[in-house]
Amino acid sequence: MSNIITLKNVSFRYGEKTVLNSIDLQINGGEKVVILGVNGSGKSTLLKIMNGILFPEKGEFLYKNEKITEKRLKNKNFAKKFRREVVLLFQNPDSMIFNPTVYDEIAFGMRQFGLDDVDKRVKIWTERLGISDLLNRSPFELSGGEKQKVCLASLLSLQPQVLLLDEPTANLDPRSTGWLIDFLQELDITVITTTHNLGLALELGNRAVVLSENHEIVYDGEITEFIKNRELLEKANLVHKHKHRHGQIYHSHFHLHDEY
Ligand SMILES: Nc1ncnc2c1ncn2[C@@H]1O[C@H](COP(=O)(O)OP(=O)(O)OP(=O)(O)O)[C@@H](O)[C@H]1O
Ligand SMILES: [Mg+2]
Numbered sequence: 697m698s699n700i701i702t703l704k705n706v707s708f709r710y711g712e713k714t715v716l717n718s719i720d721l722q723i724n725g726g727e728k729v730v731i732l733g734v735n736g737s738g739k740s741t742l743l744k745i746m747n748g749i750l751f752p753e754k755g756e757f758l759y760k761n762e763k764i765t766e767k768r769l770k771n772k773n774f775a776k777k778f779r780r781e782v783v784l785l786f787q788n789p790d791s792m793i794f795n796p797t798v799y800d801e802i803a804f805g806m807r808q809f810g811l812d813d814v815d816k817r818v819k820i821w822t823e824r825l826g827i828s829d830l831l832n833r834s835p836f837e838l839s840g841g842e843k844q845k846v847c848l849a850s851l852l853s854l855q856p857q858v859l860l861l862d863e864p865t866a867n868l869d870p871r872s873t874g875w876l877i878d879f880l881q882e883l884d885i886t887v888i889t890t891t892h893n894l895g896l897a898l899e900l901g902n903r904a905v906v907l908s909e910n911h912e913i914v915y916d917g918e919i920t921e922f923i924k925n926r927e928l929l930e931k932a933n934l935v936h937k938h939k940h941r942h943g944q945i946y947h948s949h950f951h952l953h954d955e956y
Contacts, residue, residue, distance in 0.1 A: 699761065700725045700858060700886050701746055706755035708741055715741050717911040719755070723886060725857070730897045730919060731890045733907030734933045739890040740787055742907070743860045746888065747784040759858075780809050783851040787862040787890075789843035792850075793835040798827070801835045802850045809854060821849040826875075840867035848876075861889040865896060894923055894934060906932045 701723040708716040715738040723729055731739050744750040745757050748764050757764050759778060769775045786792050795801040799818060806814045822828045825845045830838065835846050844867045851859065859880075865873045877899045880887050889900045897904060897919055904922045906915040914932055915922050922928060929935045 698725050699723070700759065701888075702756075702758040702761070703745070703752075704756045704758070706745065706752040706757060708738070708745065708750065708753050710741075715911050716745070716752075719913060721905060721913070721916070723888065725886055726884055727886055727903060728880065728901035729886075729888045729903045729905055730901040731888065731905050731907065732892070732894070732897060732922075732932065732934060733890075734892075734909060737907040737909055738911045739907060740862050743784055743862050743888065743890060746858070747782055747860055748778060749784075776809065780854050781856055782858040782860070783854060783856040784860040785844070785847055785851055785862060785864055787866070789840065789847045789867070792847045793843060796834060797831065798822075798833050798835050798838075798846050799831045801846055802853060805850050805854050811854070817853045818849075821853045824852075824879075825849050826872075841869060841872060844868065845872070856885065858886045858888070859883070861887065863890055863892075865891065865893070892934075898923065906934075908932055 699722055701721070703719050703721040706716055706719040707714065715736075719742065731742060733739050741750060745752060748757075748759075748769055751757070751766055759782060762768070764778070769778065793801055795804055802818050802821060803814050806817060811817065818831070819828070822831060825848060827842065827845050827849065830842060830846065835843060838846065844864065848864070864876060868876065873896070877896070880889075880900065887901070891897055891900060902919055904915060904917065904919040905913060906922065906928070908914040908931065915928050926935070
């Protein structure tokens with residue numbers, strides 16, 4: 697497998713606030729990587745750098761061994777190729793929708809990139825995502841999960857090579873989450889997903905990249921090994937302590953914050 701995404705010593709700040717600190721990362725084509733870390737650790741920012749919408753303050757981001765800079769993306773042909781190959785599902789789907797109907801929303805990207813058979817592709821992707829009945833609706837009036845599925849359909853219809861998913865299951869019900877997991881497992885492209893849910897992380901990939909509150913990578917390796925490592929889980933604050941009630945007895949202990 698060849699290297700598709702490389703971050704070399706990447707740091708990023710919003711104003712004075714450092715949110716990514718000397719990040720080194722190499723991802724090969726076809727890998728399924730899960731990015732874990734507490735709120736504010738920099739996960740969304742990291743995905744935005746890989747999507748070429750934010751640029752490192754220090755260090756380099758390379759896609760297929762080519763350095764991605766604002767200047768490089770001013771080249772229309774290159775930008776067109778990169779924007780079609782590397783796509784990001786935003787944490788908040790509202791920031792992605794802007795068309796009057798679901799049909800137009802999904803067709804928009806395909807039209808931008810000059811794909812054939814737009815009608816046919818809209819039909820295929822809406823059927824796969826179970827949203828065929830929404831085609832004439834305004835995307836703005838949909839539920840959170842419905843919006844997320846529309847955004848996913850518009851991205852997947854471009855047949856990208858790198859799919860960046862920022863908390864894709866946050867708005868999805870269990871059935872849709874199950875569908876997404878199965879779907880991603882069968883997909884042979886590179887998928888990089890952020891989540892807080894350690895149980896889901898195991899299903900979303902086999903490699904975990906974990907960001908600490910200091911915005912550094914504290915773990916990069918097998919998810920199964922990470923989840924077994926209490927010390928690392930505590931270091932990344934991905935386990936927490938709170939009171940439980942068992943019958944009349946209250947006690948408190950560390951545990952993972954989801955169904956895992
Ligand atoms: N546009 C912005 N301007 C200023 N600060 C920002 C901006 N976007 C994010 N931040 C700050 O940068 C830090 C990292 O944000 P980021 O969204 O990358 O975190 P995250 O790990 O994705 O968090 P969450 O789990 O809540 O989604 C946060 O402290 C956030 O407040
Ligand atoms: Mg985020």
